[in-house]
Amino acid sequence: MATSIAGSRAAGDEYLELLKDCLTGAMYDESAWKLIDGSYTGRFRITKEIRKWFLKALAKRGLRLVKANEFDAEKRAEGMDWPLFGYTMVGRKRLDQLQLAIEQIAAEGIQGDLLEAGVWRGGASLFMKATLNRLGLGDRKLWLADSFEGLPRPKQAADTKHRGHDLSNCDFLKVPQEDVVALFERFGLLDDNVKFLKGWFCDSLPTAQTGPLALLRLDGDLYESTMDILKPLYSKVVPGGFVVVDDFYTWAGCRDAIHEFRETHQINAEIHRIDASGAFWRVPLASSSAARAA
Ligand SMILES: C[S@@+](CC[C@H](N)C(=O)[O-])C[C@H]1O[C@@H](n2cnc3c(N)ncnc32)[C@H](O)[C@@H]1O
Known part of the structure; x- marks a missing residue:
């Protein structure tokens, strides 16, 4: 049974609080703007704020920048x-x-690296750093x-059976590694302890040279x-470590994978x-290595 941690918001560190508003885009009205493709129907109003040259550059690529809605703070917070x-x-x-998870890792002395699989522009990883x-x-x-x-293009029935789950052509989701590196540099957070694993998860993760993991964040949307x-990676998460699933309540394929994996490996942690959308569980302190040996 899922329980809610809503309301347990961490506070008190102005730098981290400001970073959250900045990284989520919550401090910018422009976050509500949307890019749509050449099939523009006139349903949306082109914003006046956009400079002409920018519109022209977008038009060349068959894109328009529109203001779909006023900024919806609650939607962004969720x-x-x-x-x-x-x-x-x-x-x-x-x-x-x-933030709460990393504070607990620090307070309880839980050893290990942190890993995010599925980073997009890198903001959540940057916040962890x-x-x-x-x-x-x-x-x-x-x-x-x-x-x-x-x-990737979905191949497994658990993904293909869901309409709209093929986002393999979605340019918005294609962010080059150089852009993420540049983001870390811009925020003064790039150092030798930030490691990149480029490639499809099925190729890069089985041979990844990580140590034990204190936190594993899954954000790859699909079942596959x-x-x-x-x-x-699951067997690398140490007792007391966190398994955070970004898409648990919003992507049926992801949820199916989590249930299936937990059932197969008899993982009963709450x-x-x-x-x-998001959910997490902690690997029990007394978890047997058999249950964790995925
Ligand atoms: C929803 S985005 C991640 C959002 C990100 N965590 C954030 O903070 O905004 C999903 C990311 O997962 C990556 N991805 C999904 N499936 C993948 C796979 N099988 N192998 C490698 N990357 C994958 C995509 O390239 C994309 O960057």
Whole structure:
């Protein structure tokens, strides 16, 4: 049974709070803007704020920039939109949960690296790095795994049976590794403990040279991607460590993968709800190695 942690928002560190607003794009009205393709129907109003040269550049690519809605702060906090100017799709509540988890890792002395599989523009990973540094844990390795060229074309029935789950052609989701590196540099957070694992999860993760993991964050949307993360990495999550699933309540394929994996490996740890989409559980302290040997 899922329980809610809503309302347990971490607070008190102005730098991290400001970072959340910045990374989620919540401080910019422009976050509500949307890019749509050449099939523009006139349903949306082109914003006046856009400079002419920018519109022309977009038009050349068959794109228009439109203001679909006024900024919806609640939607952004829940991470239920794709912010045009934010650095993470994850909303504030999922960043709050990451902060709480890392604070618990520090307070309880849980050893291990942190890994996000599915980083997009890198904002959630960057927030993890900032929190680690803030807590004096900057020597922990932070691994960022992504194709850096978007989602794969779904192959498995668990994904193809869901309409709209093929996002392999979605350019918005294709963010090159150089852009993520540049983001870390821009925020002064790039150092030798930030490690990149480029490639499809099924290729990059089984041979990844990570140590034990204190936190594993899954954000690959699909059943296939979720399984490709869990199979090689779950057994690396230490007792007391966190398994955070970004898409648990919003992507049926991801949820199916989680249920199937937990059932196969007899994982009974309670699933906690974060917000409209995210969930997490902690590997029990007394978890047997048999259950964890995925
Ligand atoms: C929803 S985005 C991640 C959002 C991100 N965590 C954030 O903070 O905004 C999903 C990411 O997963 C990556 N991805 C999905 N499936 C993958 C796979 N099988 N192998 C490698 N990358 C994958 C995509 O390239 C994309 O960057």
